[in-house]
């Protein structure tokens with residue numbers, strides 16, 4: 211069987227137009243253009259905040275982390291050489307910053323681990339208005355979501371980040387490998403372990 | 416295309432789910448799943464897990480207003496950091512300037528000192544004739560002026576002979592015992608002969624005592640270094 215052809219997610223598009231626009235934006239940011247930096251933030255803030263939220267499980271922590279991520283992006287953007295899509299490069303920074311923060315957290319609050327139920331209770335807002343779902347179904351969804359977050363939170367950070375990047379953010383193995391700074395083989399084994407653990411915990415879902 | 420076994424499908428199921436297979440493999444697995452409920456259930460389980468995770472993520476969607484402050488916050492922090500880094504850079508520069516001033520000051524002081532020293536050497540008279548070094552130099556350079564060295568117990572005869580030899584109408588040769596100070600003065604001069612006019616000698620003595628031991632003005636005094644403290648012969652013109 212031929213191995214040459216493979217299907218990549220649609221996100222991996224590298225239209226030269228998009229790439230050159232991105233390259234121009236990166237150059238302007240590297241030159242210290244505030245407008246360009248603002249543009250870059252606007253384009254990626256949702257993605258950054260969501261990934262941070264999924265990895266940390268707290269809105270305000272995620273917001274704080276997002277700010278750190280973008281500051282880090284602008285401090286190091288002159289080093290961005292287009293070795294990946296800008297999006298993947300930013301993902302990598304988010305994951306690294308989140309990992310550092312988790313380590314710091316764990317050292318600091320080893321004893322008092324905050325449960326995700328609590329996070330959901332504190333921050334779990336209703337989905338965006340206009341959702342046609344009935345209230346009881348919404349309640350069921352919230353309950354389910356809380357269970358899923360609890361299960362996710364029980365995973366080691368490396369497995370959690372791999373499964374989040376794959377299933378929620380839709381990154382390819384290559385992109386996950388770049389974002390986590392690991393080999394594609396390691397991505398596969400981490401995903402396999404994460405899925406196994408999650409399915410064991412959510413057997414009845 | 417050979418049909419795949421359940422085992423080989425299970426091995427590739429996650430890659431199939433993650434769309435990381437080649438088109439041929441994808442088609443082969445789909446074909447297998449169509450006809451194999453256990454493998455299809457396994458694949459559906461992966462799909463359900465993925466959907467659950469996306470659903471859970473959807474419940475955590477932050478409102479747009481939540482991110483409203485993010486961009487201005489980042490830009491203002493960047494500006495502040497840049498300003499601070501500029502300030503820090505300036506600070507470092509001034510710290511450096513402090514050292515540079517010290518360095519420059521030292522260098523300038525060295526240059527000025529060197530210049531002054533050179534100027535002193537340049538403008539100073541080569542050597543004062545009445546300085547001890549001058550006297551010695553004169554003495555060394557003009558051997559003719561060298562005073563004969565006389566042992567203490569025989570100087571009367573020697574000085575007497577020299578006196579007779581160098582006597583002229585304008586000149587008088589006296590044998591004196593005195594000490595020459597560093598600045599060229601004679602201290603405690605005593606004449607060692609009595610046969611001259613006493614008053615004339617006293618005048619001369621007082622003149623010597625009040626004047627400096629100046630070789631040029633004294634008409635070429637010679638000092639023997641070795642006998643400096645024991646025997647110094649002053650040969651001067653008697654004025655008046």
Ligand SMILES: [Zn+2]
Pocket residue numbers: 420421422424447451453454455
């Ligand atoms: Zn099968």
